[in-house]
Amino acid sequence: MAAISVHQFAPCITCHAWSPDKSMVAFCPNNNEVHIYKLFEDKWEKVHTLQKHDQIISGIDWSTRTNRIVTASQDRNSYVWNLEGSEWVPTLVILRLNRAALCVQWSPKENKFAVGSGAKTVCVCYYEQENNWWVSKLIRKRHDSSVTSVSWHPNNILLATTSTDGKCRVFSTLIKGVDSKESNGSTSSYSKFGELIIQLDLSLSWAFGVKWSPSGNTLAYVGHNSMIYFVDDVGPSPLAQNVACRDLPLRDVLFVSERMVIGVGFDCTPMVFAADDRGIWSFVRYLGEKKETSSGSKYGSQFSEAFGKFYGQSKHGMNNDSVESSKIRGGVHENCINCIMPLGECGTLIRRFSTSGLDGRVVIWDLEGQQDLLDYM
Amino acid sequence: MAGAEGFVEADNAEAIMIRIEHKTRKIESLLKQYKPVEALRTALEGTHAMTRDERCKSAHWIVVHRALMAIKDVDGMLSSLDSEYYDILMKYLYKGLSTGDRPTCEQCLRIHEKLTERAGFGCILRQKLAFQGTALPMYCKRDGLFPQHMQRSYFSM
Numbered sequence: 001m002a003a004i005s006v007h008q009f010a011p012c013i014t015c016h017a018w019s020p021d022k023s024m025v026a027f028c029p030n031n032n033e034v035h036i037y038k039l040f041e042d043k044w045e046k047v048h049t050l051q052k053h054d055q056i057i058s059g060i061d062w063s064t065r066t067n068r069i070v071t072a073s074q075d076r077n078s079y080v081w082n083l084e085g086s087e088w089v090p091t092l093v094i095l096r097l098n099r100a101a102l103c104v105q106w107s108p109k110e111n112k113f114a115v116g117s118g119a120k121t122v123c124v125c126y127y128e129q130e131n132n133w134w135v136s137k138l139i140r141k142r143h144d145s146s147v148t149s150v151s152w153h154p155n156n157i158l159l160a161t162t163s164t165d166g167k168c169r170v171f172s173t174l175i176k177g178v179d180s181k182e183s184n185g186s187t188s189s190y191s192k193f194g195e196l197i198i199q200l201d202l203s204l205s206w207a208f209g210v211k212w213s214p215s216g217n218t219l220a221y222v223g224h225n226s227m228i229y230f231v232d233d234v235g236p237s238p239l240a241q242n243v244a245c246r247d248l249p250l251r252d253v254l255f256v257s258e259r260m261v262i263g264v265g266f267d268c269t270p271m272v273f274a275a276d277d278r279g280i281w282s283f284v285r286y287l288g289e290k291k292e293t294s295s296g297s298k299y300g301s302q303f304s305e306a307f308g309k310f311y312g313q314s315k316h317g318m319n320n321d322s323v324e325s326s327k328i329r330g331g332v333h334e335n336c337i338n339c340i341m342p343l344g345e346c347g348t349l350i351r352r353f354s355t356s357g358l359d360g361r362v363v364i365w366d367l368e369g370q371q372d373l374l375d376y377m
Numbered sequence: 378m379a380g381a382e383g384f385v386e387a388d389n390a391e392a393i394m395i396r397i398e399h400k401t402r403k404i405e406s407l408l409k410q411y412k413p414v415e416a417l418r419t420a421l422e423g424t425h426a427m428t429r430d431e432r433c434k435s436a437h438w439i440v441v442h443r444a445l446m447a448i449k450d451v452d453g454m455l456s457s458l459d460s461e462y463y464d465i466l467m468k469y470l471y472k473g474l475s476t477g478d479r480p481t482c483e484q485c486l487r488i489h490e491k492l493t494e495r496a497g498f499g500c501i502l503r504q505k506l507a508f509q510g511t512a513l514p515m516y517c518k519r520d521g522l523f524p525q526h527m528q529r530s531y532f533s534m
Contacts, residue, residue, distance in 0.1 A: 225499075226498070226500075226502045244464070244499055244500075245497075246496070246497035246498075246499045247499050248502070
């Protein structure tokens with residue numbers, strides 16, 4: 001069984017992040033707070049509550065080396081939390097947004113973080129020592145709609161974004177004084193802050209969940225029309241592949257190796273995608289049981305009723321059984337999974353990862369027992 | 378990589394119309410030979426190249442409609458149709474459903490049921506109609522798949 005632990009923390013979770021030693025998990029239980037739980041032997045206990053935001057927190061990231069938490073909320077603000085003694089102390093970051101902040105991620109060197117927003121902008125924030133505060137630089141142009149997801153390239157300068165305008169874009173976030181000049185001169189080729197390096201127009205619908213592969217050579221992101229896109233050799237002549245998903249759309253992805261991606265979304269079970277020797281990506285299988293009853297009503301009673309009405313027959317039946325069986329079977333997640341986080345070192349093979357969803361559960365998965373998948377890695 | 382989503386810059390409209398005429402003749406002959414599945418495949422081929430010309434779109438639809446209405450054995454048809462055609466077929470099923478013409482709708486609905494079983498929801502979601510907000514299938518309105526709030530104040534669409 002790939003899912004090694006399931007815990008119901010709240011009725012609904014919007015996002016989650018792990019502490020550097022993976023002993024604590026921080027998440028937002030669909031309100032304006034962040035709860036931090038620690039695992040004591042076999043029990044999870046709440047150790048901290050971070051209360052400062054006014055509205056739902058849409059993104060959390062916890063830096064591994066500097067142990068800072070950054071939160072982004074629909075209240076248009078972002079806070080950086082530092083642990084002082086046993087208290088988490090917030091520092092307001094003035095993002096200068098007039099819409100919700102939707103996603104946030106620390107850069108690989110943890111000296112910057114990026115926030116995507118409903119104001120069609122991306123804020124790249126860095127720490128200014130003299131004034132002891134975080135400064136926000138905005139990438140205002142280019143996006144035609146909300147920025148749903150951001151992801152940093154391993155080089156700490158390139159940032160990929162996805163938007164509800166269907167496009168995936170890569171920007172340079174070179175900031176003088178923060179990004180020191182590399183000796184190999186590669187940074188000088190990323191000219192100025194906010195420059196659009198590449199724009200990928202592969203999807204006709206909302207785009208979500210962009211991630212870079214460990215080497216930074218490949219990008220993966222999903223479209224709301226049940227597609228997942230893989231782009232190799234991101235640069236002047238990228239190689240894009242569209243993979244159609246059979247079922248409901250995905251919301252987030254994670255590279256567990258250079259050639260394997262886990263996608264999570266409305267099907268409530270992680271999907272595995274892998275690239276073969278020729279570099280062609282395709283769907284491999286679901287991880288764990290997909291929530292399906294047998295041949296009769298394939299998609300659960302809610303659908304079979306709708307289908308029944310749509311087709312004007314009760315062929316699929318008002319199967320009362322199917323209500324029970326899908327509950328008994330109890331897939332691991334019972335509602336959309338909207339967040340997937342690695343539980344290993346970034347950049348190395350990731351065997352373990354965690355997912356959280358609208359059902360309020362955090363599930364930890366381990367690929368150790370999945371021999372057929374390990375072969376792909 | 379002009380997949381089902383790529384707008385291939387098609388030839389001019391005249392060339393397309395001529396191709397469609399050829400197709401129509403071929404389809405009629407296939408139907409006379411009682412080969413409805415080949416007829417449908419012929420009709421669906423080449424409609425990848427999306428064109429903005431309204432005449433071409435109508436002509437494509439007429440051809441596909443002719444082939445669709447001639448299908449009697451839906452299961453058999455779907456078994457012999459390559460999966461690469463599923464998305465396009467679904468597109469034309471929705472086109473048929475939107476006409477409101479009773480026999481067309483009945484046939485399209487009959488095929489839709491089987492095609493969904495085979496191709497899954499993804500196939501339905503890949504139809505552009507899903508984002509017009511009007512003809513959204515009821516069974517796609519679940520669990521926040523197209524949440525109303527995503528079109529309100531703090532998101533700009």
